[in-house]
Amino acid sequence: MEIAKKKTIIGFIGLGVMGHSMAGHLLEAGFALHVYNRTASKADDLVKKGAVLEARVADLAQKSDVIISIVGFPGDVEQVYLGSLGVLENAKPGSIAIDMTTSDPALAIDLYDKGRQKKIHVLDAPVSGGDLGAKNASLSIMVGGDKKIFDKALPVLEIMGKNIVYQGGAGAGQHTKMANQIAIAAGMVAMCEALAYASRAGLDPETVLGSIGQGAAGSWSLNNLGPRIIQKNDKPGFFIKHFIKDMKIAAASSKRLGLETPGLDLALSLYRKMAEKGLENDGTQALYKLFE
Ligand code: NAP
Numbered sequence: 001m002e003i004a005k006k007k008t009i010i011g012f013i014g015l016g017v018m019g020h021s022m023a024g025h026l027l028e029a030g031f032a033l034h035v036y037n038r039t040a041s042k043a044d045d046l047v048k049k050g051a052v053l054e055a056r057v058a059d060l061a062q063k064s065d066v067i068i069s070i071v072g073f074p075g076d077v078e079q080v081y082l083g084s085l086g087v088l089e090n091a092k093p094g095s096i097a098i099d100m101t102t103s104d105p106a107l108a109i110d111l112y113d114k115g116r117q118k119k120i121h122v123l124d125a126p127v128s129g130g131d132l133g134a135k136n137a138s139l140s141i142m143v144g145g146d147k148k149i150f151d152k153a154l155p156v157l158e159i160m161g162k163n164i165v166y167q168g169g170a171g172a173g174q175h176t177k178m179a180n181q182i183a184i185a186a187g188m189v190a191m192c193e194a195l196a197y198a199s200r201a202g203l204d205p206e207t208v209l210g211s212i213g214q215g216a217a218g219s220w221s222l223n224n225l226g227p228r229i230i231q232k233n234d235k236p237g238f239f240i241k242h243f244i245k246d247m248k249i250a251a252a253s254s255k256r257l258g259l260e261t262p263g264l265d266l267a268l269s270l271y272r273k274m275a276e277k278g279l280e281n282d283g284t285q286a287l288y289k290l291f292e
Contacts, residue, residue: 003066003155005030010156011064013057013080013087014071014101015042017236018127021134022070022100022160027051029159036060061090066156070100070127073245077103081111093119096153100141102126102242104249105171105178108144112170121149124170126177127161131237132224138162142180144172178250184221185247186263188287189270191222195229196291205230225285237283244271244280 008031012023015037023046027033033051035043036059043053054060057080061067067087069080077099081087087097088111097120099111108124115122123145133139139161143150150166157164167176194217198208209230213223228237247268254261270290279286 003152008032008065008156009034009063011036011054011060011067012051013037013060013067013069015046016070016072017131017239018100018134019070020046021131021137022068022139023051024049025137025159026068026156031156031159034060034063056085057087058085058090061087061095062092064091065095066153067091067095067097068100068156069098072101072242074101074103074107074249077101077107077111082114088114088118088120091118091120094121096121096123096149098123098125098153098157100125100127102177102181102246102249103174105144105174105253108174109171112145121146122170123149123153124173125153125157126173128177128180129161130220130224134160141165142167142173142176144168144170144174144176175253178246178253181243181246181250182254182261182264185243185250185267187219187221188225188284189263189267191219191226192229192288192291194222195226195288225283228283228285229288234279234282234286234289236281237285239280240271240274240282240284240286241280243284244268244275247271 010026010031011034013036015023023035027049034054035046035051036054036057037043047053071077071080091097112122123143125141125143127139127141129139137160140163141157141161143166147166167173195205198205209226251264
């Protein structure tokens with residue numbers, strides 16, 4: 001199958017904070033786009049722009065050449081892909097299914113194996129770059145699966161992201177995303193501590209950010225989420241509940257690999273405190289509340 005605008009039908013599942021922007025870019029690029037979302041109304045504006053709304057995952061899968069999903073948790077990925085109404089039972093042989101949810105590497109391998117039995121090519125392709133990266137089509141996309149299929153899918157991925165890297169066989173994309181989340185986890189704690197310190201020392205946090213965001217401490221989190229912390233804007237962005245899900249997957253995977261991750265464990269324990277306070281639907285930057 002060759003991927004070409006107009007000819008290739010893309011089916012997009014999951015129109016949340018990330019998926020809605022990503023699907024919009026594919027539509028603007030000229031692909032025929034079929035969409036499915038559990039809450040159908042989230043597709044309204046995309047339908048006005050020409051997308052076709054499908055009532056069931058099965059209908060979308062039957063009609064699409066390339067299927068892209070970005071839902072919430074591994075359990076949601078299982079629901080979308082497995083079972084008689086799922087992607088794998090209904091997609092055409094030869095189609096490509098790309099799961100961009102941050103999910104479990106073991107599940108990615110399972111979907112790849114099950115897809116193979118049906119001649120459906122499955123890639124795991126989680127993303128980094130946040131809501132802004134999705135909006136600006138500048139996501140970093142880390143991909144696992146067959147290299148030949150990655151090469152075929154690349155023109156589609158390039159519409160949603162800027163840094164698209166093949167990481168290896170099935171599950172390698174999700175393992176890379178776990179490394180990404182481990183790096184971010186301790187960094188979130190460090191950022192909140194640094195801004196709390198600046199404020200306690202009587203400094204203007206915005207002026208401080210102007211210095212430390214541009215020096216050796218600079219990071220995506222500091223420069224994009226630091227301003228939200230200063231403005232006390234807790235809106236997601238990236239949900240705390242999803243970050244906890246990622247850290248739990250990363251911690252379990254590290255344990256299986258015999259790796260100790262004290263930084264990750266600390267971050268996970270602090271975010272669990274946030275969830276206990278009922279704040280799991282805040283953005284991850286809301287961690288600053290623990291330091292106030
Ligand atoms: P979100 O806003 O909650 O979007 C998830 C979407 O998936 C929603 O549209 C939801 O439908 C749909 N969905 C969930 N479970 C489903 C199921 N079982 N069946 C069908 N549809 C289902 O979350 P998001 O922020 O876009 O994040 C999506 C994924 O990307 C997560 O795995 C997250 O960890 C990852 N991620 C997020 C960011 C970020 O900054 N936001 C960055 C990188 C990666 P409803 O509309 O009905 O709820």
